Amino acid sequence: MEVKQTSSIDFPKLNYWAGGKGNALVLLHGFPQSGALWSRVWEGLSNHFRVIIPDLPGAGDSAFVSREMRMEQMADSVKLVLDTENISTAVFAGHSMGGYTALAFAELYPRSVIGLSMVHSVCDADSEEKKENRRKAISLIDKGGKDAFVKQMIPGLFSARFREKYKDVIEKQIQEACKVPGDNLVAFYNAMINRPDRRKVLKDGHFPVQWIIGKEDSIASPEKVMNQSIVANVNFVNVYDACAHMSMLEQPVELVKDLTYFVKYCYKM
Ligand code: MLT
Secondary structure (H helix, E strand, C coil), X not given: CEEEEECCCCCCCEEEEEEXXXXXXXXECCCCCCHHHHCXXXXXXXXXXXXXXXXXXXXXXXXXXXXXXXXXXXXXXXXHHHHHCCCCCEEEEEECHHHHHHHHHHHHCHHHEEEEEEECCCCCCCCXXXXXXXXXXXXXXXXXXXXXXXXXXXXXXCCHHHHHHCHHHHHHHHHHHHCCCHHHHHHHHHHHHCCCCCHHHHHHCCCCEEEXXXXXXXXXXXXXXXXXXXXXXCEEEEEECCCCCCHHHHCHHHHHHHHHHHHHHHCCC
16 A cells, blocks of 8 residues: 545645555545554555555644544545545445445545445434533543543443453554644544434445444444445445454454445456
């Protein structure tokens, strides 16, 4: 994968990786990660597709934009990356917050979306309880509790078995997340709090949707995602045993296989 950059008046610096040839597949990372999240799957996927992996604004090497960031801005940053690469249509795979970004993108640019894989993600808005929890986290981060917040949240993204077996992987994720400035974390939380329900985008969208579900996921719970997996007109469902919120690290081989199958279906390959 080659590291590239682009910019505009709205986005002073957007970092992304590009590699592979053929039909475009865009991988959007979740919170509080960066494009590097996909490092265990990008090689397998770039054997089949032209893979584009942006760092969303304020993540990885992309510049921070504002604490009041909106999901639509994040979607526009992806559009700028695709325009820079002269890509007009793509299949998107969004991990959790990356799925929320992909939905905002599909709402703004419906003709650009050939398919959408919701990787441990949901299409509704935050509940009031979830918004309140995020506000509490923002207040903790603003009072200097960023590292405590990160250390408490990251282990909960993984299955119990993975946590026990791969303490080093979890530790690395914690270290990476601790490097992200507090304002950047707050920007993502504000974007998530303010995002609307986007079921309609899937209902009205003329593209297939894949739902990757971890049986032990407490964020995009299997029950909730299964309920949403009838919203689109064509739905693929892949349920992973002994997996929580992070299949790209917990079960990367299965994820490459299932994404490849879905993306090929979308492009009728
Ligand atoms: C993520 O993995 O992107 C976040 O956990 C999503 C969320 O908090 O809703």
